[in-house]
Amino acid sequence: MLEVRNLSKHFGGIRAVDNCTFSVEEGSITALIGPNGAGKTTAFNCISKTLTPTSGEVWLGGKRIDTLKTHQVTHRGLSRTFQITRNLEDLSVLENLVVQSKTSGIRSLFGPAISAAERDKAMEILEFLGITRLAHEETSNLSYGQKKLMDFGALLMSDPKIILLDEPAGGVNPRLLREIVDHIRKLNERGLTVLIVEHNMELVMSLSHKVVVMAHGQVIAEGTPEAVQSDPAVLEAYLGGGHADQHAAAATMEAAHV
Numbered sequence: 001m002l003e004v005r006n007l008s009k010h011f012g013g014i015r016a017v018d019n020c021t022f023s024v025e026e027g028s029i030t031a032l033i034g035p036n037g038a039g040k041t042t043a044f045n046c047i048s049k050t051l052t053p054t055s056g057e058v059w060l061g062g063k064r065i066d067t068l069k070t071h072q073v074t075h076r077g078l079s080r081t082f083q084i085t086r087n088l089e090d091l092s093v094l095e096n097l098v099v100q101s102k103t104s105g106i107r108s109l110f111g112p113a114i115s116a117a118e119r120d121k122a123m124e125i126l127e128f129l130g131i132t133r134l135a136h137e138e139t140s141n142l143s144y145g146q147k148k149l150m151d152f153g154a155l156l157m158s159d160p161k162i163i164l165l166d167e168p169a170g171g172v173n174p175r176l177l178r179e180i181v182d183h184i185r186k187l188n189e190r191g192l193t194v195l196i197v198e199h200n201m202e203l204v205m206s207l208s209h210k211v212v213v214m215a216h217g218q219v220i221a222e223g224t225p226e227a228v229q230s231d232p233a234v235l236e237a238y239l240g241g242g243h244a245d246q247h248a249a250a251a252t253m254e255a256a257h258v
């Protein structure tokens with residue numbers, strides 16, 4: 001479904017993403033993991049065209065998308081969340097879902113104009129996420145976790161075929177974490193393809209069909225969760241210093257962020 005070919009993004013002398021090639025199969029949950037600074041978010045930004053790649057190509061469903069504009073990429077069925085929750089504080093949750101899904105991002109002086117269809121869709125999504133009670137709550141009153149759920153909802157507004165999640169479980173409590181995992185599973189069972197960046201290794205290993213590992217801007221391993229966990233190159237990337245103790249590495253991987 002998604003093919004990333006020789007993708008690079010340089011910031012001055014920094015090769016944040018350095019000649020990355022990987023693919024995401026249709027209907028799969030694929031995880032993109034790697035130590036802090038590996039280039040995961042930058043890769044997401046290039047795939048969703050939030051950033052223009054320095055070189056390389058991105059293909060979605062057999063069509064090239066790196067040449068398109070951000071909203072055109074969304075229109076083709078690719079939707080992503082941001083690592084840092086961004087939303088419009090003075091709007092309600094319902095309004096946020098609609099506004100965030102509008103490609104222009106322009107708001108009228110008197111708040112967003114919401115059509116009946118948009119309202120219905122947003123309410124359906126809030127129901128799926130179990131937060132209909134928050135529909136008319138001002139975003140500034142939400143907890144961090146509730147904002148994460150709202151962002152998750154916003155990403156579903158465009159009827160995506162594939163979603164890119166950047167640390168959807170970062171900083172949320174264990175109960176909400178289980179909820180989010182549940183939502184991801186359910187959406188995937190309905191046919192949605194998922195590419196997820198996450199530092200919580202337990203979550204990654206239990207949720208994903210395939211794991212792509214990045215380090216220093218490059219893809220250093222790609223395979224099943226089992227294969228990747230015991231790959232010496234992956235252990236080396238997380239541990240550094242030439243250790244190859246799998247348990248220590250697993251612990252380090254888990255401690256890396258959560």
Ligand SMILES: Nc1ncnc2c1ncn2[C@@H]1O[C@H](COP(=O)(O)OP(=O)(O)OP(=O)(O)O)[C@@H](O)[C@H]1O
Pocket residue numbers: 011014015016034035036037038039040041042043083
């Ligand atoms: N706008 C930018 N300008 C300059 N350097 C950047 C920019 N964005 C990212 N970088 C650098 O690119 C590298 C990759 O960063 P990126 O945020 O993609 O990593 P990451 O894998 O998402 O890390 P984390 O797990 O901490 O979120 C880092 O060295 C980072 O400092």
Ligand SMILES: [Mg+2]
Pocket residue numbers: 040041042083
């Ligand atoms: Mg990141």
